[in-house]
Amino acid sequence: MRQLITMLLCLTLLNAGAQTAEEKGLAIVQEADARDTGWVDSKANMQMILTNKQGQKSERSIRIVSQEVIGDGDKSLSIFNSPKDIKGTAFLSYTHSLKPDDQWLYLPALKRVKRIASANKSGPFVGSEFAYEDLTSQEVEKYTYKWLRDEEIDGKNHFVVEAYPAYENSGYTRQVVWIDSQMYQAVKIDFYDRKNTLLKTLASSDWSQYLSKYWRPGKMLMTNHQTEKSTELLWKDYEFQVGLTNRDFDKNTLKRSR
Amino acid sequence: MHAFEARLAQFVLDNRLFVISISLVLVGLLSYGCVKLMPDTSYKAYFSEDNPELIAFEKIEDTYTKNDNVIFVLAPKNQDVFTGETLSIVEELTIDSWQMPFSTRVDSITNFQFTEAMEDDLIVRDMAKNSHSLTTEEIQKIKQRVLAEPLLINQLVSESGHVTGVNVTLTIPPAELTAATPEIAAFARQLQAKIEKNHPQMKVYLSGMIMMDDAFNQSAINDFTKLLPVSFAVMMLLLAFLVGRFFGTLATFIIIVFSIFSALGVGGYLGYPLTGSSPSTPIIILTVAIANCVHVLTTYAHSLKNGAHQKDAMHDSLKINLQPIFLASITTAIGFLTMNFSEVPPFNHLGTLVAVGVLISFLLSISFLPALVTLLPKSNIKLSDNHGEFLTRFANFVIANKKACLWLMVGGITLAIINIPKNELNDVFVHYFDENIDFRTDTDFMVENMTGAYTINFSLEASESGGISDPVFLADVENFSLWLENQPETIHVARFTEIMKRLNKNMHADDPAYYVLPDNRELAAQYLLLYEMSLPYGLDLNNQINVDKSSTNVKSTLQTISSKEGIALDMRAKKWVEENTSKVTHVDSASTFLMFSNIGQRNIRTMLFGTVIALILISGILILALKSLKLGALSLIPNLIPAAVGFGIWGLLVGQVGLSLSLVTGMSFGIVIDYTVHFMSKYLRAKREQGMIPEDAVRYAFRTVGQALLVTTMILVIGFGILGTSTFYFNAGMGQMTAMIILVACVAVFLLLPPLLLKIEDKNAPTNNNATVSDLT
Numbered sequence A: 001m002r003q004l005i006t007m008l009l010c011l012t013l014l015n016a017g018a019q020t021a022e023e024k025g026l027a028i029v030q031e032a033d034a035r036d037t038g039w040v041d042s043k044a045n046m047q048m049i050l051t052n053k054q055g056q057k058s059e060r061s062i063r064i065v066s067q068e069v070i071g072d073g074d075k076s077l078s079i080f081n082s083p084k085d086i087k088g089t090a091f092l093s094y095t096h097s098l099k100p101d102d103q104w105l106y107l108p109a110l111k112r113v114k115r116i117a118s119a120n121k122s123g124p125f126v127g128s129e130f131a132y133e134d135l136t137s138q139e140v141e142k143y144t145y146k147w148l149r150d151e152e153i154d155g156k157n158h159f160v161v162e163a164y165p166a167y168e169n170s171g172y173t174r175q176v177v178w179i180d181s182q183m184y185q186a187v188k189i190d191f192y193d194r195k196n197t198l199l200k201t202l203a204s205s206d207w208s209q210y211l212s213k214y215w216r217p218g219k220m221l222m223t224n225h226q227t228e229k230s231t232e233l234l235w236k237d238y239e240f241q242v243g244l245t246n247r248d249f250d251k252n253t254l255k256r257s258r
Numbered sequence B: 001m002h003a004f005e006a007r008l009a010q011f012v013l014d015n016r017l018f019v020i021s022i023s024l025v026l027v028g029l030l031s032y033g034c035v036k037l038m039p040d041t042s043y044k045a046y047f048s049e050d051n052p053e054l055i056a057f058e059k060i061e062d063t064y065t066k067n068d069n070v071i072f073v074l075a076p077k078n079q080d081v082f083t084g085e086t087l088s089i090v091e092e093l094t095i096d097s098w099q100m101p102f103s104t105r106v107d108s109i110t111n112f113q114f115t116e117a118m119e120d121d122l123i124v125r126d127m128a129k130n131s132h133s134l135t136t137e138e139i140q141k142i143k144q145r146v147l148a149e150p151l152l153i154n155q156l157v158s159e160s161g162h163v164t165g166v167n168v169t170l171t172i173p174p175a176e177l178t179a180a181t182p183e184i185a186a187f188a189r190q191l192q193a194k195i196e197k198n199h200p201q202m203k204v205y206l207s208g209m210i211m212m213d214d215a216f217n218q219s220a221i222n223d224f225t226k227l228l229p230v231s232f233a234v235m236m237l238l239l240a241f242l243v244g245r246f247f248g249t250l251a252t253f254i255i256i257v258f259s260i261f262s263a264l265g266v267g268g269y270l271g272y273p274l275t276g277s278s279p280s281t282p283i284i285i286l287t288v289a290i291a292n293c294v295h296v297l298t299t300y301a302h303s304l305k306n307g308a309h310q311k312d313a314m315h316d317s318l319k320i321n322l323q324p325i326f327l328a329s330i331t332t333a334i335g336f337l338t339m340n341f342s343e344v345p346p347f348n349h350l351g352t353l354v355a356v357g358v359l360i361s362f363l364l365s366i367s368f369l370p371a372l373v374t375l376l377p378k379s380n381i382k383l384s385d386n387h388g389e390f391l392t393r394f395a396n397f398v399i400a401n402k403k404a405c406l407w408l409m410v411g412g413i414t415l416a417i418i419n420i421p422k423n424e425l426n427d428v429f430v431h432y433f434d435e436n437i438d439f440r441t442d443t444d445f446m447v448e449n450m451t452g453a454y455t456i457n458f459s460l461e462a463s464e465s466g467g468i469s470d471p472v473f474l475a476d477v478e479n480f481s482l483w484l485e486n487q488p489e490t491i492h493v494a495r496f497t498e499i500m501k502r503l504n505k506n507m508h509a510d511d512p513a514y515y516v517l518p519d520n521r522e523l524a525a526q527y528l529l530l531y532e533m534s535l536p537y538g539l540d541l542n543n544q545i546n547v548d549k550s551s552t553n554v555k556s557t558l559q560t561i562s563s564k565e566g567i568a569l570d571m572r573a574k575k576w577v578e579e580n581t582s583k584v585t586h587v588d589s590a591s592t593f594l595m596f597s598n599i600g601q602r603n604i605r606t607m608l609f610g611t612v613i614a615l616i617l618i619s620g621i622l623i624l625a626l627k628s629l630k631l632g633a634l635s636l637i638p639n640l641i642p643a644a645v646g647f648g649i650w651g652l653l654v655g656q657v658g659l660s661l662s663l664v665t666g667m668s669f670g671i672v673i674d675y676t677v678h679f680m681s682k683y684l685r686a687k688r689e690q691g692m693i694p695e696d697a698v699r700y701a702f703r704t705v706g707q708a709l710l711v712t713t714m715i716l717v718i719g720f721g722i723l724g725t726s727t728f729y730f731n732a733g734m735g736q737m738t739a740m741i742i743l744v745a746c747v748a749v750f751l752l753l754p755p756l757l758l759k760i761e762d763k764n765a766p767t768n769n770n771a772t773v774s775d776l777t
Helices: A002-017 A021-035 A251-256 B003-014 B016-036 B052-063 B084-097 B136-147 B174-198 B209-243 B246-269 B280-305 B310-341 B345-366 B368-375 B386-400 B402-417 B438-449 B471-485 B497-507 B521-533 B563-580 B592-626 B629-653 B659-690 B694-723 B729-763 B767-776
Strands: A041-051 A057-067 A075-082 A090-094 A102-107 A112-117 A143-153 A156-165 A172-180 A185-193 A198-210 A214-224 A230-240 B069-076 B103-107 B113-118 B121-126 B164-170 B202-207 B454-461 B490-494 B551-558 B586-590
Touching: A021 A143, A021 A156, A021 A172, A090 A251, A102 A251, A102 B521, A112 A251, A112 B521, A143 A172, A185 A214, A198 A230, B003 B016, B003 B310, B003 B368, B016 B246, B016 B345, B016 B368, B052 B454, B052 B551, B052 B586, B052 B592, B069 B084, B069 B174, B069 B209, B069 B438, B084 B103, B084 B136, B084 B164, B084 B174, B113 B497, B164 B174, B174 B202, B174 B209, B202 B209, B202 B438, B209 B246, B209 B280, B209 B438, B209 B694, B246 B280, B246 B345, B246 B368, B280 B310, B280 B345, B280 B368, B280 B694, B280 B729, B310 B345, B310 B368, B310 B592, B310 B659, B345 B368, B345 B659, B386 B402, B386 B694, B386 B729, B402 B629, B402 B729, B454 B471, B454 B563, B454 B592, B471 B490, B471 B497, B471 B521, B471 B551, B471 B563, B497 B521, B563 B586, B563 B592, B586 B592, B592 B629, B592 B659, B629 B659, B629 B729, B659 B694, B659 B729, B694 B729
Parallel strands: A112 B121
Antiparallel strands: A041 A057, A041 A230, A057 A075, A075 A090, A090 A102, A102 A112, A143 A156, A156 A172, A172 A185, A185 A198, A198 A214, A214 A230, B069 B164, B069 B202, B103 B164, B113 B121, B454 B551, B454 B586, B490 B551
16 A cells, blocks of 8 residues: 555656646646736737738728736727728627627617627638637637647747637637747747648737737738638737726727727 | 552561561650649639630639539438438538538538527527427427528528538639549548438438539549440450451550550640540540551451462552551541640640541551561451442442432431531530439439529629728619529529628618618628628638628529520620619629530630631642542532531430530541542542543442441441440540441442532543543653
């Protein structure tokens, strides 16, 4: 009996020393999450440029306001500035890790707020190559992880981690994420569709650090390998800790947000 | 005059090993090109890169999404789709279909995004989920919703709800298409087998463009592995029976194989792909090239029988046959080369490669064949002269009844020709395959029970970015769709204005009075934004709206109509848009159906031009060879008539002329001309060299070439007849029609040419001397 206990103890210790790939993956993502905690709220302007296979382009511009929620997904409000037909349309969402997000849309032409009751997160966001699930806040619990390898790109070390969606109705089987080991931010993500073939690649670049802590990309390029369409997001005018309150993210005040 | 033939014969027979070696090296070099042959089984192989309808089609595909698809049609035995079990099967198949290689979208009645309003909520969800646990009332509710949904009825479900479909859209990089097709088709069949095994009460049918591509593939494999060996076996048996010499047959076999591989090798070097039409190439080369060997070997056998030494017998044979088989080969090659006037690449390739094969077989049969045959031991000869006697009697009969023959033929020909207008130019591309190919029967089932196989996409453009939300533009799209829906050819019209109306109703608490288009541009744009936000992966609107929201695709599904009707509908639709819309600045239309329809129409025109060119070239050669303008011109009659009669009979029996049949005139012309060449040259030789009167000259011609003509007719008719049994209509139609034309040509040479010759010669008796004089110079 005593021997058995000693053996079990040894095994447990051994395991702790030799982290599994799953544990290492999770640890990296937790560290990334920890480093990106505490920003409270933010504002930014985003320009979205859609390009199809024929090279035709289409633009949208959106102002995005976010509030950090500790212990659940963040809240965000997106207000469309252009094209002019949808100017003033506001989209409010409370993201949640595993259950469907709460979503409201204010339609200025109808002068009404509508709740979107849909479990779908995988459709294209305003016709772009970004799915709604690519743009919402990335909570740790949304995925399970596995560290694959470390990889050096342009002299910088990256953790390559595979993430598997833990929520229902995802459009993906898995994502392969390249996390810069300095910034602890995803600089590249490969998305694999339901039949596990490469669907899209997101490359984020032009990084800036805000409040000496939080890294944000100035440019995100999503390329769809199957349809050869692409979408570019250009981020501008980032501001942090601007003093937003819960009232700014209330569906009843959605009409007044401009 | 025969000096060249004699010198060539002498050279070949003096340097037999050298001739054999050099032939082997050249054949080897050419055949090596076969390794470069790559299959291209896509239907797009039938269109050149600059084909305007293909360009329009690809433009629409690039603006919206690809049109490649696989569609499962599910038919439960109880004739009711709306049961928990069937709906569960549809759900499961929908999920499984996402695993199909290259799938980018799956549409079914269960994953259709149903929208409804509940207070201030817009609910967007799958039409049916967890169907096996639904109550009867819930299933009845689903049934009502599905059968009331304009986007589903006659598209993914029948009006009575007795069959339903699951449509899988695929996006395949062009370079991978050929490899992907069998992979996708195999995956689809696996799903089909799985359902049919687990649910014996369910029958599953498979259709869609990828299944059609796969059918091209299957029929090509079928033709290569079944028809080609059968042709070889039948031809060799026929040859052994008719020529009666083992080594002669063996040598012919070798030459045919060499000609085929060399021709295909040339195709490889030229970068020609293997398509559904490719199996025709070896079968036609086999059939046409055999005649050359038959001529050389029959004369050789005759001389041997008369006691000549092997080499001397071959020397004689070459001397006599070189010119006629050269003429026959060159005219046949010209006939096939006219296929290059077609704008369908596989037909260009077919024509060129058969021409190359025929010319190579000609070269081999005057070099390699004599060298090899004279080196091999001679076997016993079984040639009988009984045919000669029969043919003489036949000649006497024709001469005695020349008027009757002439009138009989004129009557028969007239009867046939008046039926030519019964041919309708039509490419029913679903019917490119016969009932032995599953794609055909499955698609027929789909067309009879659920939806059409023909579509036309109309891309309507607004003048500015976001312009599709303009109420006037929306009304234009809706009115056009309604007009299109009311055309007798139309089964279904899919348009995004349906979604707009539904959303407008949802946004007004599902009040049916609001099932109309929104009257305000911003409102429409915001509905669209809202709706797009709530769609799942793969069910977006990208297949109907471009990224700039400045154009939309209206997809019409049509009955199985003729090419002409299809083109007419397309023109009518575009004209309607031009005259009746105010905010549509441009309309493009495209589809596979329009591609095949237009190319079919144009192919007739280009092939008519090609046939005229062939006619001029071949007639010119004939006039030069016969050294008589009058007789050359006269010989056009028995050459032109077979094709005319062939199309007349076709009009009576079949009535539909598709893409490949328009090629037949040019190529058959090159083959049937040989009959006239052989007959006329013997007739003239009798008259000029032996001073015979026309009647005797006709008897002489019948006696000397009658048998060879009957033998070649038998070979050609059987060879093309075998091609006529192909499961692929392009090959089958071409084979059947050519076999018929050759048969008619044989009859024309036997029954029409002699009376015509005698009639002409009676009137202009003095020309006899002129001909003799010219022959002496």
